[in-house]
Amino acid sequence: xxxxxxxxxCMLVLIGPLGCKTQLETPGVYNGDRVLYDxxxxxxxxxxxxxxxxxxxxxxxxxxxxxxxxxxxxxxxxLKAPPILQAAINARDAYSENRTTENRLTxxxxxxxxRSVANDAASxxxxxxx
Amino acid sequence: MxxxxxxxxxxxxxxxxxxxxPAIQTVVAGGTVPAERQLAIQARVDRxxxxxxxxxxxxxxxxxPDGP
Numbered sequence: 001x002x003x004x005x006x007x008x009x010c011m012l013v014l015i016g017p018l019g020c021k022t023q024l025e026t027p028g029v030y031n032g033d034r035v036l037y038d039x040x041x042x043x044x045x046x047x048x049x050x051x052x053x054x055x056x057x058x059x060x061x062x063x064x065x066x067x068x069x070x071x072x073x074x075x076x077x078x079l080k081a082p083p084i085l086q087a088a089i090n091a092r093d094a095y096s097e098n099r100t101t102e103n104r105l106t107x108x109x110x111x112x113x114x115r116s117v118a119n120d121a122a123s124x125x126x127x128x129x130x
Numbered sequence: 131m132x133x134x135x136x137x138x139x140x141x142x143x144x145x146x147x148x149x150x151x152p153a154i155q156t157v158v159a160g161g162t163v164p165a166e167r168q169l170a171i172q173a174r175v176d177r178x179x180x181x182x183x184x185x186x187x188x189x190x191x192x193x194x195p196d197g198p
Contacts, residue, residue: 022161023161023162023163024162024163024168025164028163028165029168029172030172037163037168037171040171040174043175044175044178051188051189052150056146075191078190079191082185085178085182089175089182
């Protein structure tokens with residue numbers, strides 16, 4: 001089961017600042033802008049990862065009560081993640097509207113926090129040998 | 131934990147993995163991203179805006195009746 005957390009860790013690396021070496025077909029909704037595409041991919045992947053861990057914990061709460069730390073850690077993420085994801089979307093929208101260096105830096109910071117909270121979710125699995 | 135609990139936990143981990151596979155497939159897809167996929171990813175962000183406005187039940191912290 002340890003492979004599960006490793007797989008998730010790899011996923012987080014792939015949505016990291018380096019990204020994967022992809023190109024965008026044009027015309028497309030991003031008009032070839034990799035920054036915006038990478039931002040959307042990071043935000044949605046972080047949400048999917050966090051959502052999957054929280055749903056899994058909720059669906060298996062009775063079984064996981066043998067390890068109460070899992071629920072505590074998930075509850076922390078339940079409180080922490082929504083404002084971080086919202087801030088990432090806001091920064092993404094601001095960059096989309098006005099592609100300045102300042103907005104790009106704000107976006108980078110917001111995406112870094114989104115990756116961090118997704119990493120927290122993955123750590124729950126890793127910390128418990130899953 | 132009992133062996134039965136460990137087996138159930140393994141099953142739960144497998145369930146989690148199956149939930150994550152679509153996201154993994156999206157992230158690892160290399161090459162040129164077709165216009166349809168770009169549209170789909172942007173649509174996911176739009177859906178996420180709505181989801182964050184009204185979070186699903188499994189995102190809510192259940193406060194015990196005797197307080198936090």
